[in-house]
């Protein structure tokens with residue numbers, strides 16, 4: 387009883403002390419300095435001896451707190467590739483202190499807003515105060531030129547202001563903007579450098595056409611990203627024997643319930659109806675992973691992205707009956723494939 391009393395007094399005194407001290411300017415300055423010292427550093431988690439990936443956005447357009455729209459950062463031995471850059475994902479990369487000097491290119495699976503909307507913020511992070519010496523390479527399907535040109539037009543004044551304000555060393559105007567590459571599927575290997583081969587393949591996401599997936603092969607390890615697609619044999623073909631498949635997933639059984647609940651909102655009901663026909667259910671995606679014989683499947687671009695354990699359990703209902711090697715993702719889910727090994731390490735960058 388006495389011990390409890392001492393603990394309570396200690397806790398109360400500590401609380402009062404912290405409350406008082408954090409109001410003292412000198413203490414605030416000291417704490418701010420400590421925090422600021424961490425800002426200059428970059429995260430050490432993406433090591434050079436692996437093919438690895440971090441989910442920088444795990445949701446689709448349907449909102450879900452704590453999740454950004456679609457984004458996967460792939461690290462091939464210290465060279466980074468950003469696959470899709472939806473709303474909120476650039477902030478994730480910033481918060482995790484990803485070394486943007488290492489970003490070699492951005493790859494867009496298709497041109498829906500939830501895959502492109504943070505392109506301007508990513509541009510800023512790879513342009514101002516970096517070691518880059520050329521505009522950012524952006525690869526995407528037919529129409530990508532329209533997107534990059536549109537961003538360049540909209541941000542023309544931003545480029546000018548920052549250049550005038552910070553000077554050419556910090557904000558070199560001649561490398562502002564994008565180097566755009568339209569992917570031609572008759573030459574599907576879009577990147578072949580530094581032991582990395584990136585292959586684009588077509589998926590089905592009508593009326594979006596073309597919509598693409600990407601396969602990364604690096605020193606014997608492989609990661610495949612489905613992009614937005616219905617169940618598609620082409621994903622099975624291109625994901626064949628890959629270590630890891632990131633597959634989009636949409637729980638139609640949850641959308642059915644949402645539709646019932648939202649009956650009075652005719653517009654939303656129509657949207658929920660429309661989207662059921664152009665995504666893949668978790669069970670279908672698990673079957674794709676089995677047929678492709680992948681080591682592990684990660685579900686991303688979750689619709690509706692789970693908000694708690696209950697909705698997550700419900701989202702993946704039946705998946706365990708299909709296969710065991712699977713994981714849901716949230717923002718920060720990271721997979722590391724060490725070189726010269728079969729190991730698949732699943733962790734979190736946060």
Ligand SMILES: [Zn+2]
Pocket residue numbers: 446447456498500501614687
């Ligand atoms: Zn999408």
Ligand SMILES: [Zn+2]
Pocket residue numbers: 496498591594614
């Ligand atoms: Zn889409």
